[in-house]
Amino acid sequence: MTGDNSLFSYGTHLSSFFHSFDLAHHHSCPLYITEDSWVWDILFPLFFGPSGEVEKNAKLWKLLEEILGVTIVENEYVASKLEGIDIDTLYHPPNALFYYHSEKLNPMEIRDHRDEVFRRLFRHPSTMGGSKENVCSAIDVLQASGDKEYTVIHLSTSEVKKYMLQLNESTGKDHSASLEMGPDYVHSLLKPTGYLSHDIYTISGSGLDEIKPLFIDDKNAPVPNLETIKSSLGANIYLAVLADAYRGNPVDPMSLWITRMRYALGMKNTFVFTEKVGDEWVSYLEEAEDGSPMYLYNFEKLGAWVG
Numbered sequence: 004m005t006g007d008n009s010l011f012s013y014g015t016h017l018s019s020f021f022h023s024f025d026l027a028h029h030h031s032c033p034l035y036i037t038e039d040s041w042v043w044d045i046l047f048p049l050f051f052g053p054s055g056e057v058e059k060n061a062k063l064w065k066l067l068e069e070i071l072g073v074t075i076v077e078n079e080y081v082a083s084k085l086e087g088i089d090i091d092t093l094y095h096p097p098n099a100l101f102y103y104h105s106e107k108l109n110p111m112e113i114r115d116h117r118d119e120v121f122r123r124l125f126r127h128p129s130t131m132g133g134s135k136e137n138v139c140s141a142i143d144v145l146q147a148s149g150d151k152e153y154t155v156i157h158l159s160t161s162e163v164k165k166y167m168l169q170l171n172e173s174t175g176k177d178h179s180a181s182l183e184m185g186p187d188y189v190h191s192l193l194k195p196t197g198y199l200s201h202d203i204y205t206i207s208g209s210g211l212d213e214i215k216p217l218f219i220d221d222k223n224a225p226v227p228n229l230e231t232i233k234s235s236l237g238a239n240i241y242l243a244v245l246a247d248a249y250r251g252n253p254v255d256p257m258s259l260w261i262t263r264m265r266y267a268l269g270m271k272n273t274f275v276f277t278e279k280v281g282d283e284w285v286s287y288l289e290e291a292e293d294g295s296p297m298y299l300y301n302f303e304k305l306g307a308w309v310g
Contacts, residue, residue: 014256019100029105034073049237050124070123110300118267153202155246157258173306191284198248206239251275
């Protein structure tokens with residue numbers, strides 16, 4: 004994994020990053036990442052701080068090798084000199100990694116790997132300082148409100164809405180309601196959690212004019228404190244991952260990664276793939292016997308949206 008960067012969104016880059024582990028496993032070879040790789044432009048802002056402010060030294064690279072289970076080398080030239088490494092054969096650019104799937108790994112094996120990496124990354128702030136700006140920004144939002152319990156809603160953007168039909172075809176289910184988010188849909192999901200009376204934050208580029216109608220059209224429920232967060236991407240993700248309830252967007256790859264992070268950390272009230280049962284909307288994530296969702300790592304179900 005070297006220095007070029009051709010994908011357009013944070014979520015798709017995370018998919019490419021994790022799929023590189025599957026590729027390495029498929030070929031029974033170690034995963035090498037160069038110090039100038041595009042990977043760090045994803046991981047640093049979320050877990051270690053802004054890329055330009057992170058002190059990139061031997062201590063950091065050693066820590067990252069331990070957390071990720073990879074080998075980090077200075078650059079592509081150094082990697083090309085390693086015995087048994089044929090870059091022309093083994094190197095895959097980000098866009099190729101995004102669509103990569105290994106048939107040697109089952110969903111549970113993939114889930115276990117992602118969960119372990121996420122747990123290590125989220126433990127990092129408590130061991131070496133971590134991304135203080137992201138954590139503190141999220142805490143500042145909550146302290147300003149005074150309400151310790153909150154919900155995060157991940158609104159859709161026009162950029163991801165156009166992929167809804169493709170997702171519907173992959174899953175065999177209609178996700179129109181999850182993108183439109185009418186009042187009945189939002190209240191049906193959140194009312195059982197008890198969080199409708201607490202603060203609700205949105206973390207997309209949409210403004211309050213779009214989120215308020217989701218509540219004011221319901222005459223039987225009070226309008227909660229609504230706010231659109233305009234913090235850094237890392238702060239928004241921390242806010243979403245640690246929320247008491249999260250209403251995700253199934254078409255947005257970043258929303259799916261937030262969902263996976265929440266499950267890895269044992270967070271409840273996560274709604275991203277939903278269907279109507281009777282008069283109520285519920286999550287339809289398929290559960291394994293140990294209670295962990297396999298659906299998020301099932302290539303046959305999700306296709307390009309797989310983790």
